Amino acid sequence: MQIRLDGNVFVKILDQTHDQFADLFRRRYGKGTHYSTPLYHHVMKIGKTALDGLAPFDRFPELAGQLESDLMQPPGRLVKQVSDGGVVKFVTRLADDLDIESVVIPMFRRHSLCVSSQVGCRMGCRFCRTGKMGLLRNLTAEEIVWQVFAARHRLGFNVRNVVFMGMGEPLDNLDNTIQAIRVLTDQRGLNIARRYITVSTVGLTTGIDRLARLDGPPVNLAISLNAPDDDIRSRLMPINRSIPMAVLRDTLLGYPLSKKSVFFVAYVLIQGVNDRHEHAGSLARYLAPMKVKLNLIPYNPAPGSGLKPPSAETYERFHDWLVAEKIFVRRRGEKGGRIQAACGQLGGQYR
Ligand code: SF4
Structure with a gap:
């Protein structure tokens, strides 16, 4: 599962620790750990590879849409x-x-x-x-x-x-x-x-x-x-x-x-x-x-x-x-x- 960081660089959730992911998420989406932590948990602990109405994102359909379009397939x-x-x-x-x-x-x-x-x-x-x-x-x-x-x-x-x-x-x-x-x-x-x-x-x-x-x-x-x-x-x-x-x-x-x-x-x-x-x-x-x-x-x-x-x-x-x-x-x-x-x-x- 990957998030597009910019034109060429991909952030991959599975190869990031929580803190590394939070840092990259902030740089890409301008959002802090209120967003990145539940997403990290959602993927790593629960095993999801789609947002599935994850709470902090359901109030922000634009961000959710952006994330959905950025989410890539597992390796x-x-x-x-x-x-x-x-x-x-x-x-x-x-x-x-x-x-x-x-x-x-x-x-x-x-x-x-x-x-x-x-x-x-x-x-x-x-x-x-x-x-x-x-x-x-x-x-x-x-x-x-x-x-x-x-x-x-x-x-x-x-x-x-x-x-x-x-x-x-x-x-x-x-x-x-x-x-x-x-x-x-x-x-x-x-x-x-x-x-x-x-x-x-x-x-x-x-x-x-x-x-x-x-x-x-x-x-x-x-x-x-x-x-x-x-x-x-x-x-x-x-x-x-x-x-x-x-x-x-x-x-x-x-x-x-x-x-x-x-x-x-x-x-x-x-x-x-x-x-x-x-x-x-x-x-x-x-x-x-x-x-x-x-x-x-x-x-x-x-x-x-x-x-x-x-x-x-x-x-x-x-x-x-x-x-x-x-x-x-x-x-x-x-x-x-x-x-x-x-x-x-x-x-x-x-x-
Ligand atoms: S050749 Fe086989 S046993 Fe030797 S290091 Fe590689 S995987 Fe291990």
Whole structure:
């Protein structure tokens, strides 16, 4: 939803915090928060994209008419929705005809939403389907926020948690990711608490440093690690050649974790690659200085990757080795696997 600011510039409600929107609204329409606040509430909290007789405007038909003619369409439209065991994947087709995918995961009475931050990704992780697409483009803050708006207001999910873990590397689209976080957490809008936002990254240290300096409480960080040492990690994740694991850990140790927080670490277990006993030991030594919860994820096979999922025995054995090393480890199954919504499987195959 957009408001025309002048001949060429568009103000988009979905990519503005309340205060940013109020400022732009005043400049464009000469009206203060008596008007802009209810409009912001009407869109962000209630989910309307038309005025529908909104109170302060019904006495000003001229302004209402102007607003109606200025209101534009949301940045995309929902074109597909599939579900598997409570997990719902929905596809948004953007204005330039590209598709992005978002995944709703049920939690107790609430939902967690996994949002995309880019169309495709340029990080090239070997185990990831999105990485095979390459980077087509960054999403705007509006397109990121739209996914939460659509899940809540169009599909009716009670979204409390937002995880930047869909298509793309959010810290490779840093400005838009940060602006989206500001909008999502605005109490006068979508009002998602910072502690319920998690940004997943391969470990782009510049971006982690910027998130560390954000005003207000820190967001959670999830690190896609997947390897016990630089040798294996560089083979799986090209980013490790420029940002080795020691540099990543130093950066994480400087992150302002709140007292109750931990780093979430993802470890995709791949048969014959990172699944040996000594790998569990090296991983434990690497993680030892940090507060972490490790999600152990069996590799979801992607065509052409040349990688194999672990057997059930391998997976259980590796899990037990980590527990013996005193790592807090959670088993992560393949929830959503049948609809290609599991980790590393998002990739636009619905076109
Ligand atoms: S795992 Fe994440 S960072 Fe790596 S290629 Fe896939 S989407 Fe990109």
